[in-house]
Amino acid sequence: MVIEDLIITPIAFADPPLLNVWGTHEPTALRVVLQLATDEGIVGLGEAPGGASRVERLMQIREHVVGLSVFDLGRIEAVVHSALAGVGVRERLAAYAPLEVACLDAQGKALALPVSDLLGGRVRDRVEYSAYLFYKWAGHDGDSDEWGEALDADGLVAEAHTLISEYGFRSLKLKGGVFDPATEIDHVAQLHDAFPEFPLRLDPNCAWSVETSIKSARRLDGMLEYLEDPTPGIEGMAAVQASSPLPLATNMCVTAFDDLPQAIDRRAIQIVLGDHHAWGGMRRVAQLGRICETWRLGLAMHSNSHLGISLAAMTHLASVTPALTFACDTHYPWNAAEDLVRPGALVFEGGAVAVPAAPGLGVELVESKLAELHERYLSRKSHLRSDAAYRRTREPGFNPTVPRW
């Protein structure tokens, strides 16, 4: 089954004004959808983080994969590396990732097998996700959106209640790095009091110095299952981990295989947050899982703002990865209303998604929605993400530098 075309559709979809260390999510989030058309009429789907340069790199690949078999992933990857020889290996792997997903989707559709079977078979039939809590403005335009404002503990607790009642989540993650550590630790304590049975995580996104991280970790002990990326860099994380009672997790100082030897040697982390979009595809994250198992590291899963194709891929991948011992992150609830896959394939029950049993990823594209989101992309002023610039529309002096405290 040969690739006849790779249709690359940059999209933008509505995103609430979620706050993080770099600023605030803009009114639309950028993503890119791949449709890999084959000579058998089967179309494989892929989804990846968007933005001009990522789309550009996919465009550079396009002509080189036409004519290759969707089963020939070794060669497809080689072609990506050679077409993108001018950029770093991480950028190349990020470009290959959605292509691998689309090929596996096409393979599964052709073979009448779910992607999980192609990856070695499920070790679980349901994949747990955690409720991803954010500080947020009430709305983009001064009015309030359906979620409302969450800039204090009450707002976060209300948000958690909403997410739990709609999705059944059984664990919580707070995106921190927004307020000073004392304030966020107080909010975590209140979340912990409100949901004492729920494992809880905090991700300050490197907002803290080593010293602040150690002090904060000691105060957070007993409230968190892990603390994610309190401070930048492997050496910084190692210094924190050496004096922290909490296990540290990362999707920032370890984002590729090359980062692992030093991180392990320095004992910088206890949990890796994998992400097939960043690590170069689903098979590579399964391999990361074996590494985590071997070095007794935990494995969780990172997420960016995403839609259903990525959720399906994450779910298949998590289902075949024994090392995954934590609920996965997902932004999905924040963007679910904008999804471009046909409803019904991915259902949250008790915070978990059942692995689709249908062929391939098990999701179908709603073409009209794709067209709508592409229009939205075209009408967007810039094709770069800038959370900082958007934050400055309300806080002119905002400075995204980290560590901040």
Add this chain to the structure above:
Amino acid sequence: MVIEDLIITPIAFADPPLLNVWGTHEPTALRVVLQLATDEGIVGLGEAPGGASRVERLMQIREHVVGLSVFDLGRIEAVVHSALAGVGVRERLAAYAPLEVACLDAQGKALALPVSDLLGGRVRDRVEYSAYLFYKWAGHDGDSDEWGEALDADGLVAEAHTLISEYGFRSLKLKGGVFDPATEIDHVAQLHDAFPEFPLRLDPNCAWSVETSIKSARRLDGMLEYLEDPTPGIEGMAAVQASSPLPLATNMCVTAFDDLPQAIDRRAIQIVLGDHHAWGGMRRVAQLGRICETWRLGLAMHSNSHLGISLAAMTHLASVTPALTFACDTHYPWNAAEDLVRPGALVFEGGAVAVPAAPGLGVELVESKLAELHERYLSRKSHLRSDAAYRRTREPGFNPTVPRW
């Protein structure tokens, strides 16, 4: 596609009197063949090291896998672990390995795809093997077999010429640990002189002390691409590697994922010899490949006496593993006359085997040969391998203890 039966056939096949550190290969080598019968009439093939206890463990698995889908490898592996809960995890993984191969063979046959495609796609279309040189007696019975005696450098050089002319090998490996180090180093030097363009390896199978290994490695420098397992244990190897100009390889101190953290931390080795039979299947060795790539270790492939099903599996696996940077070991030429797969599927050209493009492993069983080799197994006095006992039939005082020098 559901497993209806797992037919387990222990076999014995003619093996020349090859010498190693533990003794001499007996007149027949033990192996076991799996035929995994499915409800669609497709039969998946697997091959593994034999002997009574290994066969027994496969028998214990048998009833538990009947009724499972051949695509459901996650569950099949879980079932193996639970059926064999009484033995160590390495033994369980060794039992799972040929079952994984047989399932992948059945999957490929059902899907009309070569196993290499199921494993992620080839990164090479031909897999290089090295000529595996052994010291050997002239024959088992006092007469000379077709290979003749090889107990000195001339014998080894003649053996190499035979192997090269029949198979086209472009690299050489000598199984050492038979004579004292000075003698073997002299033989290596003569092989190096006779084949100056051929990468050469020596495997003393832990016959040497740390001190002897260091001295020998220094003398061997410039003649070998790597030195394999000169001395036992990770700590011993680390001590040698620290003072050795030669890279060290192992299939003895690192035989499972659990061995890697210490071996890497201690810088004990530079090359791992993978073996899907020992490591728990093909997917796991592909994962080992990613580990080697990540920690900048070389990857080569270990072999025991084997026939064509294993050769096919090794070839598919090697074809999808980018990290594999050395020619693979194979005993195949020593046992090729006894093969039970239909000729033509696995052809050596220039020392390499083209990856079969036919569905599954790409090999078919000759049922009559399987029956013949099973009869040979039944008529064998013992179902345990004992190279030492066999050596003692000619050298009564032989003692297999290592390190010896």
